[in-house]
Amino acid sequence: MKLKNINVEKIARAIEADAGQEIAGLRESLAQAKRGEFAAVHTPETIAARKRGRPVGSTKADTKVAVKLRLDPELLTVLRATGEGWQTRVNHILRERFAL
DSSP states (O other): OOGGGOOHHHHHHHHHHHHTSOOTTHHHHHHHHHHTSSOOOOOHHHHHHOOSSSOTTOOGGGOOOOOOOOOOHHHHHHHHHTOTTHHHHHHHHHHHHTTO
């Protein structure tokens, strides 16, 4: 589907009918998508064609350094219990603590 060919009003009405209410900013967002601003259509083919790993254009400055850190077992259990992404959250907490 080419976004430049969409009928913004028709699609907005269909989305709002499905939602059962008006959605603030919907028409403006659809118009932006139609103009090609901030939008991309992801088809099963484009998703399957993606390469694994760090995106093209990322730099070494974006990478993190692996370290070995010894923690109390209870602390590690609590951190892991917060779910996936716990290491990123620890990184965020440390950055906040040291005002980086």
